[in-house]
Amino acid sequence: MRPVFRIVRESLILGFAEMSAVYTWRTWTFGWLVRLLCQAAFYALLGRYVGDETTMRYVLVGNIVVLACLESTIVVISLAGERAMGTLPLLAITPSGHLPVYLGRGLQWTVTGLASSLTAWLVLPPLLGVPLPWPRAAYAIPVIVLILASSYGYGCALAGVALRLRGVEWLVLNFAYGVVMTFGGVNVPVDTWPGPLRVAVEVLPVVHGLQAIRGVLDGASTGHVMGLICAEALVGAGWYAVAALSTERLVSVGRRDGGLDHA
Amino acid sequence: MEAAVHTCRLRRVYAYRRRDTVVALDDLSLTVDRNEIHGLLGPNGAGKTTLIKILSTVLLPSGGTARVLGHDVVAETRDVRSLVGLVLGGDRGLYDRLTARRNLLFWGALYKLDARTTRARAGALLERVGLGERADDPVEGYSRGMRQRLHLARGLLHEPRVLFLDEPTSGLDPAAAAAFRRLVLDLRAEGRTFLLATHDMDEATALCDRVTLIDRGRMLLSGEPARAGRFLGDRECVDYTDPDPALADAAAALPGVVDVERRDGAPGAWRVHTADRDGTRRVLAWLLDRDVLTARRGEPTLEEVYLRAVGDRGMTV
Ligand SMILES: Nc1ncnc2c1ncn2[C@@H]1O[C@H](COP(=O)(O)OP(=O)(O)OP(=O)(O)O)[C@@H](O)[C@H]1O
Ligand SMILES: [Mg+2]
Numbered sequence: 180m181r182p183v184f185r186i187v188r189e190s191l192i193l194g195f196a197e198m199s200a201v202y203t204w205r206t207w208t209f210g211w212l213v214r215l216l217c218q219a220a221f222y223a224l225l226g227r228y229v230g231d232e233t234t235m236r237y238v239l240v241g242n243i244v245v246l247a248c249l250e251s252t253i254v255v256i257s258l259a260g261e262r263a264m265g266t267l268p269l270l271a272i273t274p275s276g277h278l279p280v281y282l283g284r285g286l287q288w289t290v291t292g293l294a295s296s297l298t299a300w301l302v303l304p305p306l307l308g309v310p311l312p313w314p315r316a317a318y319a320i321p322v323i324v325l326i327l328a329s330s331y332g333y334g335c336a337l338a339g340v341a342l343r344l345r346g347v348e349w350l351v352l353n354f355a356y357g358v359v360m361t362f363g364g365v366n367v368p369v370d371t372w373p374g375p376l377r378v379a380v381e382v383l384p385v386v387h388g389l390q391a392i393r394g395v396l397d398g399a400s401t402g403h404v405m406g407l408i409c410a411e412a413l414v415g416a417g418w419y420a421v422a423a424l425s426t427e428r429l430v431s432v433g434r435r436d437g438g439l440d441h442a
Numbered sequence: 443m444e445a446a447v448h449t450c451r452l453r454r455v456y457a458y459r460r461r462d463t464v465v466a467l468d469d470l471s472l473t474v475d476r477n478e479i480h481g482l483l484g485p486n487g488a489g490k491t492t493l494i495k496i497l498s499t500v501l502l503p504s505g506g507t508a509r510v511l512g513h514d515v516v517a518e519t520r521d522v523r524s525l526v527g528l529v530l531g532g533d534r535g536l537y538d539r540l541t542a543r544r545n546l547l548f549w550g551a552l553y554k555l556d557a558r559t560t561r562a563r564a565g566a567l568l569e570r571v572g573l574g575e576r577a578d579d580p581v582e583g584y585s586r587g588m589r590q591r592l593h594l595a596r597g598l599l600h601e602p603r604v605l606f607l608d609e610p611t612s613g614l615d616p617a618a619a620a621a622f623r624r625l626v627l628d629l630r631a632e633g634r635t636f637l638l639a640t641h642d643m644d645e646a647t648a649l650c651d652r653v654t655l656i657d658r659g660r661m662l663l664s665g666e667p668a669r670a671g672r673f674l675g676d677r678e679c680v681d682y683t684d685p686d687p688a689l690a691d692a693a694a695a696l697p698g699v700v701d702v703e704r705r706d707g708a709p710g711a712w713r714v715h716t717a718d719r720d721g722t723r724r725v726l727a728w729l730l731d732r733d734v735l736t737a738r739r740g741e742p743t744l745e746e747v748y749l750r751a752v753g754d755r756g757m758t759v
Contacts, residue, residue, distance in 0.1 A: 182551065182554045185551040185557060186551045186552060188551070189544075189547060189548040189551045190548075192544065192548075193537055193539070193540055193544075193548060196537075196539040196540050196544070197539045199539070200539055264534055264535065264536070264537065264538070265530075265534030265535045266534075266535055266536075266537070268495070268500040268528075269530070269535055269549075269596075270552070272498060272499050272500060272523050272526075272528065273523070273549070273553055274520075274523060274524055274552075274553060274554055275551075279552070280552065434499075434500065434501055434502045435502050436457070437456055437492075437495075437501050439500060439501075440500070440530070
């Protein structure tokens with residue numbers, strides 16, 4: 180097996196072992212997953228209350244897709260744990276360096292993120308009476324996977340900030356997710372924002388991917404959808420680059436000030 | 443041939459609370475030969491951990507140079523990393539939710555060992571550090587000594603040529619500490635070099651080829667543990683055992699005798715400090731004449747040397 184795959188494998192084992200300290204599959208399903216489904220349903224119903232069927236579907240789709248981002252940005256917490264555990268100096272001096280672990284330590288959240296957003300995708304629309312146009316709706320699934328990936332990169336990049344500043348991981352996580360949830364076109368279309376804000380949200384994950392999914396559901400042209408998918412991928416790649424830079428800095432600053440193993 | 447470790451005027455200054463600074467290493471020059479077991483002694487805050495961190499590339503020096511097997515720790519970080527193993531010990535640095543074996547498999551992947559090698563080495567090392575039976579229990583349930591053993595196994599996993607161990611036996615029970623010493627000696631026989639920080643003078647005496655005593659980042663002395671006293675220009679002395687305090691009083695009056703003291707530990711044990719070799723010879727002959735056959739020339743123990751060198755500062759750091 181290639182070294183990278185082994186690291187990913189071991190990180191996933193570690194990730195799920197840590198997760199199992201918080202959840203059993205039952206508490207995850209009936210606690211966490213149900214909570215996520217309720218959240219999406221709540222916004223959708225709010226959409227129905229203030230608007231119509233179309234508004235409701237708009238909001239529901241947005242809130243289901245954004246679950247992928249909600250879960251994968253939890254990587255911020257997993258990585259902050261690495262500092263608490265005092266493993267950063269040991270990771271930094273392995274021949275693989277800290278980067279693979281840094282990018283691998285929250286992978287379990289992409290797996291659960293996929294599970295919860297897919298479940299929501301299948302269950303919520305019929306339940307709330309706004310069925311999706313199947314089989315077209317299936318094309319959304321690979322886009323959701325892409326959004327998981329780009330949001331994970333976004334989470335990793337912000338984890339670098341959380342690791343440097345210490346003790347702010349929950350703040351960073353909520354900020355990260357909150358910004359996407361509020362400004363990412365989840366409940367309100369991005370083009371209703373004033374100019375500068377509209378430009379700024381272009382760099383957020385989810386934004387383009389979600390538009391692509393909406394395009395798929397509305398039967399937009401393949402070219403249009405592909406363009407948006409590429410934009411999402413590009414944004415994701417950008418965040419991975421930021422993540423790589425921020426870990427590099429984390430370690431170089433840590434080697435200089437001796438703070439790498441501080442809790 | 444390059445020494446295993448060589449530092450030249452190595453300096454490390456920490457900044458803390460914005461303005462203040464601490465000099466943790468102050469122009470420290472030290473050489474550890476290949477295949478040597480070198481002990482690093484010194485009071486709390488002396489700079490031992492700082493030195494180990496710099497040598498294992500966790501920390502950058504503020505000045506001077508440090509080389510490991512000829513590779514500069516700043517300019518050739520990569521080469522150094524492939525050669526060294528680091529055991530920081532303590533309660534942190536392990537993945538509590540994983541079993542000991544899983545911890546090792548995780549680090550094996552990071553050290554780019556192939557799966558089969560990792561599994562085989564992990565199994566063998568866990569046996570070697572005595573965790574064989576508990577290898578598949580989560581680390582969160584481990585005692586302090588068990589964690590310490592796992593730290594050791596982790597540090598050895600990639601078979602580094604130079605090992606930096608920070609207080610490796612703290613928290614180990616006596617049997618485990620003895621097993622640890624055997625393990626270190628075995629590994630040395632394989633050609634590895636050890637630099638180990640310790641507060642255990644008996645361990646340093648038993649295990650180390652040489653020791654270096656540092657204080658406030660400066661070297662106080664460096665040499666063989668049994669001869670450490672000579673480096674301090676320590677006074678000569680004669681040890682003997684006899685229940686009669688009158689004999690001690692008489693000995694104190696001999697020419698060439700500086701002082702006579704009762705030794706801790708054994709009842710009736712005395713130490714006669716002499717001014718020079720002649721004094722020692724005279725005291726030995728005088729004691730033999732009085733049929734005190736336990737008399738022998740004494741060497742100060744490493745602990746005595748340590749306390750004298752560092753001074754009795756009690757709990758202040
Ligand atoms: N990250 C840091 N920031 C600021 N000061 C530090 C830092 N690490 C160590 N120091 C200071 O540097 C000095 C040397 O510390 P070091 O940990 O190297 O001592 P030590 O010899 O290992 O002590 P001990 O025997 O207690 O482990 C101490 O005064 C300590 O307070
Ligand atoms: Mg220390």
